[in-house]
Amino acid sequence: MLKIYNSLTKKTEVFTPIDKINNTVGVYSCGPTVYDYSHIGHGRKYVADNIIVRTLRYLGYKVKHVMNITDVGHLVSDADTGEDKLEKGAKKAGKTVWEVAEFFTRDFFEMLNLLKIFEADVFCKATEHIPEQIKQIERLFENGFAYDTAEAVYFDVSKFPSYKELFGQNLSEKIVGVREEVVTDTNKKNAQDFVLWFKAVGKYKDHTMRWESPWGTGFPGWHIECSAMSTKYLGEQFDIHTGGIDHLSIHHPNEIAQAEGASGKFPFVKYWIHHDFLTVDNKKMSKSLGNTYRVTEIKEKGYSPLALKYLYLLAHHSRPLNFTFEALDSAAKSLNKIYSAILNLQNSNIQNVLPDPNYRAEFLSAMEDDFNTPVALAVLWKTLKSDLDNSVKLVTILDFDKILGLGFFDVKPAQEKEYPERVRELITKREIARKERNWEEADKLREELKRVFNIEVKDN
């Protein structure tokens, strides 16, 4: 029985999908804003999303996982103020906003690849869904939630009474606090009203990304893409929405207000899941501290990105996690120990062998307890140290990796794994020569392997 801590109700609830008959589950994850490199803090969040999806799939649900790519320029602060992130990135790099977005989208996908995270079923770019966003704003007008000023189109939060208490917080205080220093549109009705559509006037008159709309040329506010695209791919109501805890106070309440205001259906999303942050040496990651590592940088330092993933999984996704290189060293050591254990177990014949039911049940009950990966890893170690028959042990931990994704299926003897292509080529050629009883050629290849690569070939 899967239990999920739901940030909306602030309770741990038993998971039941909306569509019980077909067992389908819709999952939407707030994706990256592609104006800068993805770093290990982002990596943690997307690994957590991936673990949720893998667990659901393991449990037999047919999951559709949708993730947005925010490639529309939007503002530096969540609260509709400040400079545009993409425009700023473009200026810095001397590129167009479109080039910047594409460059960092690729960087994001490379990170997902390094961490061996399944791709979501749908990656949707905000710039490719402008008509959907405009349509949702039109519906908000029809239902009386939107209004127009000379500068922008706003969502009127006074028409959506539950807005201020969403996620159990007092949003009115928070948001006014955030905006204190900011000069806002004097025609706004309420301080908390947020932008649905920016008009290319005033400080945005030179904004590069712009589209036509019923309210004039401009660009969407950055909250509307998520409610418009999730609705498009998962329907007006769906099961699970994930995101970082930074979205609790503005972005996610706005998504709910927009989606429910447009559809008239409640609730927009049944379960909301929030991931906590990664700190580095107990400090928030920041450019000025020089502690915003990218996953490729971790790899360049000689660590496997999967060791980083192992480190992520040592903490529950909804708790903070502190990254240090000592912790990464110890994660790498643990992971290598598991790999060695797998290597030792590989001689056993695993055909028709099933996972051990008791350890499997224990592992799953950890994962079903709000995706509790630290406990699941402890069960993995317990299984490795158990006196289970080798073949059953191997099959059981490989089964765990269907959820963990730590590369257990790829563990191979060093010979097959690490040698460069040229070495594998020479070894194959030599095997062929031996089969053909061409001893002279075989000896020549043996010598070359020894001379060039210092590899001793032993024949049984």
Ligand SMILES: [Zn+2]
């Ligand atoms: Zn979002």
